[in-house]
Amino acid sequence: MTPLLSRRALLAGGGVAGAALWTxxxxxxxxxxxxxxxxxxxxxxxERDEIGLxxxxxxxxxxxxGSNIxxxxxxxxxYLQAxxxxxxGPAARDMRIYVARIPEFNAVMFPTGFTVIFSGLxxxxxxxxxxxxxxxxxxxxFLLRHQIRQWRDMRRKSDILGFATMLGGIAGGAAGVYTGDLAQLAQLGTILSLLRYNRQLEAESDALGVRLIAEAGYSPISMSETWEQLIGEIELSAKERRKRPRRDYSIFSTHPVPKERMADLRASANELVMAGRQYDRGRERYLAQMAQHRPMLLDDQIKLNDPGASRYVVETLAKDGWNGVLLTAMGDINRLRNGDGHQRLAANYFASAVAYPDAPxxxxxxxxxxLMKSGRAAEGRQALQRYLTMAPNSPDAPFVRQMIAA
Structure with a gap:
C-alpha cells in the first residue's frame, strides 16, 4: 500500500496544500x-532566469x-492526460499530469507545465x-506564464541571492537523493509558498479556465460548484470541531470573503453559456474511472479524523445517489466517534450498505x-462468513473465524 504524506509534513514550510489552487x-x-x-x-x-527555473x-x-507518493x-x-x-489550451500537448496520494483538496501547476493533482481532490x-x-x-x-511573472515579482521585492540559493537547495534536495521518499517532497512546500499566486493572477486563471472548459463543451458552472463545495466542507469541519474556519489553510489564506470568488465564477459562467447548447457533465465516465479507487480514497479521508469534512464529502457525493461504498464510509465515520448515538448510526449505515451489490x-x-453485539449472533455469524468469502486472506481472517466458531 502506498504510504500517506502526513498533514503535518504536508503543511510544513508554507505547505503544498496552500500553494496554488484556491487563493x-x-x-x-x-x-x-x-x-x-x-x-x-x-x-x-x-530568458536566462526562466531557463534556470x-x-x-x-x-x-x-x-x-519516480516517487512512491x-x-x-x-x-x-x-484518462487524466486525455x-x-x-x-x-494551445499548449496542452506539452503538459504532463501526475496523481499524488495525498488526502487533501489541491492541484499544483509547476513552471515547466506539469501538474500534480492530489487524490483528495x-x-x-x-x-x-x-x-x-x-x-x-x-x-x-501555465498558459498565462504566471509562475515566471510571480517569481520575478518576488525577486524584485526580496534578496535575489537568497532566492537563488533557496531554489537551488530545494530542487537539489528533491533530486539529489532519488529515493521517492515523501519527506523529500515536503521540501517543495517552501518554494511553492514563494510562488503562491496573488489575487490578480488567480482571477486571471479563473477567467481563462472557465472559458477553456466552455470551449471544450463542459458546463462552465461547474467551477463555481466546486468552489461552493469546498466552502461548505470547511465550514462544516469547523462547526463539528466547534472552531472557526482555519484562515491559515488554503481557501482562507489570503482573503476573507470566499463567496465573492464563487460569485465571480458564476457570473463568468453565465456570460459564456450559449442558448440551446447542451453542455457535458461526464458523470458516468468519471465514476467509471474512479470506481476502483473511491473506497481507498474515502478510507484515506476518514483517517484524517475530521468527521465534519468527511461527512460533508460523502453526503455531497451521495447527492447523485447512495450506494454501498458511500454508506460504508458513513458507517466508518460514525464508528470512529464516541457515544452510543454514533454507534447506533454506524450499525444502521452498515446494515443499509450490505443491501447494495457494491458493498465492500x-x-x-x-x-x-x-449484529453480534446486539445479541443477534446467528445473523452476525452469517454476515461474518460473507466477509470471509469476499476477503479470505484479510489480516484479521483468523480472528473472524474464531468469532464465528465461538
Missing part, C-alpha cells in the same frame, strides 16, 4: 474574453515521477466537468460485529 479573488471580476494564452505548442523559455524544476519533476494506475493516468489535452469531484474546471484553472496558470467486504465485517 484569493480580484477586486473586480476579469471577463473570460479578456484572457488570451501567452504561449503555444512547444514553448521553451529564452525550468532546469531546476526538471529535476523536481524527475523526483516526483504517486498513484500509478495506467488507466487513470491516460482530459488535460481537452481543456489545456479526485475524491471530491462529482463529475468530469468539475475536474475539468480544476485542470483548466491550473493549465491557465468491510461493510459485511462491521455489520456482523454490530
Amino acid at each position: 484569493g479573488v480580484a477586486q473586480a471580476r476579469i471577463r473570460p474574453s479578456e484572457m488570451k494564452p501567452l504561449i503555444g505548442p512547444g514553448y521553451r523559455p529564452t 525550468w532546469q531546476q524544476y526538471a529535476r523536481v519533476e524527475e523526483e516526483i515521477a 504517486l498513484i500509478k494506475d495506467p488507466g487513470l493516468n491516460r 482530459l488535460i489535452g481537452k481543456v489545456g 479526485l475524491l471530491r469531484m462529482r463529475d468530469e466537468a468539475q475536474l475539468a474546471g480544476v485542470i483548466a484553472h491550473e493549465s491557465a496558470h 467486504a468491510d461493510a459485511w465485517r462491521w455489520h456482523g460485529i454490530y
Whole structure:
C-alpha cells in the first residue's frame, strides 16, 4: 500500500496544500474574453532566469515521477492526460499530469507545465466537468506564464541571492537523493509558498479556465460548484470541531470573503453559456474511472479524523445517489466517534450498505460485529462468513473465524 504524506509534513514550510489552487479573488471580476494564452505548442523559455527555473524544476519533476507518493494506475493516468489535452489550451500537448496520494483538496501547476493533482481532490469531484474546471484553472496558470511573472515579482521585492540559493537547495534536495521518499517532497512546500499566486493572477486563471472548459463543451458552472463545495466542507469541519474556519489553510489564506470568488465564477459562467447548447457533465465516465479507487480514497479521508469534512464529502457525493461504498464510509465515520448515538448510526449505515451489490467486504465485517453485539449472533455469524468469502486472506481472517466458531 502506498504510504500517506502526513498533514503535518504536508503543511510544513508554507505547505503544498496552500500553494496554488484556491487563493484569493480580484477586486473586480476579469471577463473570460479578456484572457488570451501567452504561449503555444512547444514553448521553451529564452530568458536566462526562466531557463534556470525550468532546469531546476526538471529535476523536481524527475523526483516526483519516480516517487512512491504517486498513484500509478495506467488507466487513470491516460484518462487524466486525455482530459488535460481537452481543456489545456494551445499548449496542452506539452503538459504532463501526475496523481499524488495525498488526502487533501489541491492541484499544483509547476513552471515547466506539469501538474500534480492530489487524490483528495479526485475524491471530491462529482463529475468530469468539475475536474475539468480544476485542470483548466491550473493549465491557465501555465498558459498565462504566471509562475515566471510571480517569481520575478518576488525577486524584485526580496534578496535575489537568497532566492537563488533557496531554489537551488530545494530542487537539489528533491533530486539529489532519488529515493521517492515523501519527506523529500515536503521540501517543495517552501518554494511553492514563494510562488503562491496573488489575487490578480488567480482571477486571471479563473477567467481563462472557465472559458477553456466552455470551449471544450463542459458546463462552465461547474467551477463555481466546486468552489461552493469546498466552502461548505470547511465550514462544516469547523462547526463539528466547534472552531472557526482555519484562515491559515488554503481557501482562507489570503482573503476573507470566499463567496465573492464563487460569485465571480458564476457570473463568468453565465456570460459564456450559449442558448440551446447542451453542455457535458461526464458523470458516468468519471465514476467509471474512479470506481476502483473511491473506497481507498474515502478510507484515506476518514483517517484524517475530521468527521465534519468527511461527512460533508460523502453526503455531497451521495447527492447523485447512495450506494454501498458511500454508506460504508458513513458507517466508518460514525464508528470512529464516541457515544452510543454514533454507534447506533454506524450499525444502521452498515446494515443499509450490505443491501447494495457494491458493498465492500468491510461493510459485511462491521455489520456482523454490530449484529453480534446486539445479541443477534446467528445473523452476525452469517454476515461474518460473507466477509470471509469476499476477503479470505484479510489480516484479521483468523480472528473472524474464531468469532464465528465461538
